[in-house]
Amino acid sequence: MDGQLLQIDAESVSRSARAAAASLPEAKAGAFKWLQPFFVTEPVLDTLPVSFLPEGDKGSVSGDVLHELAVAGKLVYAHIRWLDDLADEPRPGGPGWSVHALSEALSSLARTKFERVLGPSRAAQFLSTLAQLYARYAASLAVDAASRAYSGHLALDDYVEHVKARSAPVRAPVDAVLLLVGAPEDRTEEARSCFEWCVAGLQLYDDAVDVEEDFTEGRLSWVVSATLCALDGRGLEEAPDVDLFYETALAEGFLVRNLAAAERFFQKALSLAGSSFPNCVDPLNAMSRHTREYKSDLERLVTSVVGQRGVTDC
Secondary structure, eight states: OHHHHTTOOHHHHHHHHHHHHHTSGGGTTTTHHHHGGGGSOOHHHHTHHHHTSOGGGTTSSOHHHHHHHHHHHHHHHHHHHHHHHHHHSOOOEETTEEHHHHHHHHHHHHHHHHHHHHOHHHHHHHHHHHHHHHHHHHHHHHHHHHHTTOOSOOOHHHHHHHHHHHTGGGGHHHHHHHHHTTOOHHHHHHHHHHHHHHHHHHHHHHHHHTHHHHHHHTOOOHHHHHHHHHHHTTTOSSOOOHHHHHHHHHHTTHHHHHHHHHHHHHHHHHHHHTTTOGGGHHHHHHHHHHHHHHHHHHHHHHHHHHHHHHHHHO
């Protein structure tokens, strides 16, 4: 396992992807500065082709091939995170560059890299899958835009499906490596589910960390929605400030429930990784452990807050 992990280096992947994007003619004239923040090294995301290379196929794919698939995946990741940023803060482009031209150039560059590795016989099937992943992502952007004016209860299951759609194209290198080694359909579906449960767990963990920022900036995560619904039930005459919002999210148990769901999703991902994708196991265990520790910290904080309330009420 350690030898396999040495076949790909996350920093090298992000560096290669950044250089490839920066070389695009459409990224000139100052356009690349908007993309650059999305090429920082993220080891879990930047090594997906290794993580999801089936145990029985170790040694059948070279390190160079895994690296190239990872670079293509990084380009896809940077592309959709940049589009996320545009959705939050629209801008039409700038002097000498166009958002649409740059978006198409990035997409084309990633597709070309995938095609080069997969070859003609597999590329058509993969590109069809990639188009479906982008379609799911596009629908999630529309849902996000609508959610800014939504004030009702957001069910956790619905939010989790939205999270999976929002990161759908990031799964591209997973599908690519499985197609390359000819993985059977059941193994491919296990990998896809494992990836999506991991994504769901990561997002809910981030939602807990960023809950105050999401509230102030109008982003509707499940924990934000649940907290706002609880506050609406109090009949407040004024909109809650950030301190009251966070205290409610904490004391009413929404943050703890959010993290409990995240831990549950990491465990689902682990049950699917099993012996098929052993390179996923250590990172998933680490994510699950960090989530559990954060949840325990918040549970202790809840106990403290409730205790203080009791003293004050007396």
